Amino acid sequence: MKKLISMIAVAALLITGCAKELKVTTAENLKVEYGEELDNTKLFNAKESDENVKVDKVEGFDAKKMGEQEITVTFTDDNKDKEEKLKITVEDTKKPVIELKKESVGITAGDKLELKDNIKSVKDPVDGDLKYSDKTVEKDGYYIDKGKLDTKKAGTYEVKVIAADKNGNKTEKSFKVNVKKKETAKKPNGTGNSNTSNNGGSSSSNPSNTGNSGSNTGSSSGGSNNSSNSNGGLSNNGGGQKPVNPAPHQHSITVTGYPDVVYSNMWFEDDTEAMYWASNYEGPNGDWAGFGYSSDQCSCGMWSPYFFNVTTWE
Template identity: 80%
Template sequence: MKKLISMVAVAALLMTGCAKELKVTPSENLKVEYGEKLDNTKLFNAKESDENVKVDKVEGFDAKKLGEQEVTVTFTDGEREKEEKLKITVSDTKKPAIELKKESVSITAGDKLVLKDNIKSVKDPVDGDLTYSDKAVEKDGYYIDKGKLDTKKAGTYDVKVIAADKNGNKTEKSFKVNVKKKETAKKPPTSNNAGNSNTSNNTTSSGSSNYNKPNNSGNSSSSNGGSSSNSGNSNGGSSNNGGGQKPVNPAPHQHSITVTGYPDVVYSNMWFDTLAEVDNWVDNNPCGPDGTWAGFGYSAEQCSCGKWSPYFFYITYWE
């Protein structure tokens, strides 16, 4: 009986010792992207390993630790197990993303400008939102490089947004700042010659650049004659006022029109006999009387003497 038990024990020992070791071929030079979950199927070569092999557990892996790491992987086929040491390299190749509200921003010279207001978001694909800094940063934040921007001087400037993630990856994105010339009050030219005086100082302002032909319905003065009722006899001819007084020379006629309804009327101080002459003069001055206008609307008004004078509104200037 004792002999039989000994034989069974020896047989069991022989069977255990002869059990075949689990065959697993670990992967080499394995690379993982920063922040990504480890794909266990890539930790070994399934074609060169036993059937039904899978990863049971992984110890020592950190997806947010850059560089080479040694990890311990336990493989199993359900009955057998085997531990292997693997080397995994974690690298960060993804750059931050910058999203702008507009590709260009326009202001008038002297206006306040907050560049950060044009930034919609700055994010790292793994670590999320990056924090704004008013100084240059090399990691974990973003800042704005103003370049040669001068908000008091008209011109077009390039501004850069520069973002850096925790691992030093950088992204740049530019947008333009258009600084427009500040429009100031302008006085129309005056003349000492009769028939060339202006009655108002006018302020220009930005607006529509439509080029409108005159529309004078309801805007003309009541007189269609060749002279004003106040003009009198400019040659001082004899006149009997019934009181025996000496005849006097009346003041020469002064052309005058008044326009309302626009915030930025500019008078031309030019006088013409017909509207066709007005149109012809404006067509020959497409950039305005002083050559600096980018666009405008215009119409014409009639003096009491019958002369027509063009006036302008909705004026814009070249940058």
């Protein structure tokens, strides 16, 4: 009996020793996106591994550690286990996202301008909000490149918002700054009625000229009347017709090349003023979500903005 038991024990040992090892073909050159969870199904090739193999445990993985990492993975089929060392690479391919409030802003020359006020948000898809810096940054923040902006000089300028995440990925986004020239008080017209005499000539304030007034009263005997009516020196010329004012000029522009041009019917003395007005327009009832704009010149020299590619809020 003892001999039989011994033979059974030996057989069991032989069977155990010959038990098949769990076959697992691990992944190679595996890359993982920065900040994302590890997909266990990608750690091995299911077609080249035993049936019912799955990942039981992963040790040593850090989703926010850039570069190559060595991790320890325990595989199982619920009967047998196998531990393997794998090398994976964590890389960051996602850039920061910049959102602006407007594509262009406007001020009057000399006014204070805070460019940062036009920025809605600057975020990294993984690490969240990035902080503003008034200096150039290469990582973990954003700044504004003012370019040739001169807030004291009228014109249209382009500025750039440049953002960089913790791993050095950069994004740029531009917007325009329209600087409108500052209005100055107009000088009063110097050609008032006090500068004209009743005979259409120029009047002098020199007292010595007053003595000649008496000698001029009798000079009408030549047949021509040098006196004038109250129309500022214009004579009826012996009963002829008075000058007729021409019809008022009608401003107009014609734009081609766009299927949906919207004319503003607003008129300005120069292109800068027209573009500044257009950049701050938001539709008849503030219902425009987006649009393109430009301006054109009337034959008389006045400028008028127009709009195209208009979209409205839903």
